[in-house]
Amino acid sequence: MARSTSAPVSAWRTHGQYEYRVVTIDRATSVPDARRMLTEEAEYGRWELARTRLYVGGERKVWLRRKIIKVASTL
Numbered sequence: 001m002a003r004s005t006s007a008p009v010s011a012w013r014t015h016g017q018y019e020y021r022v023v024t025i026d027r028a029t030s031v032p033d034a035r036r037m038l039t040e041e042a043e044y045g046r047w048e049l050a051r052t053r054l055y056v057g058g059e060r061k062v063w064l065r066r067k068i069i070k071v072a073s074t075l
Helices: 031-045
Strands: 009-015 018-025 048-054 060-067
Touching: 018 031, 031 048, 031 060
Parallel strands: none
Antiparallel strands: 009 018, 018 060, 048 060
16 A cells, blocks of 8 residues: 655634644545644644544545634733
């Protein structure tokens, strides 16, 4: 079984109190590889799964979101 060498494509968006990241996963990427990649994003980047979409042809788009943390100045 061949492994995909292409990296997933991502885009960043901000909406309301959440920051969104859209990740496009190639159809050649296996489900365990995609799961591992999304798990790492969730653990280290504090992302949570907002939405997934599977398109005809096997391409997947995954919407990740995380809360925007606004730091107030204490000076």
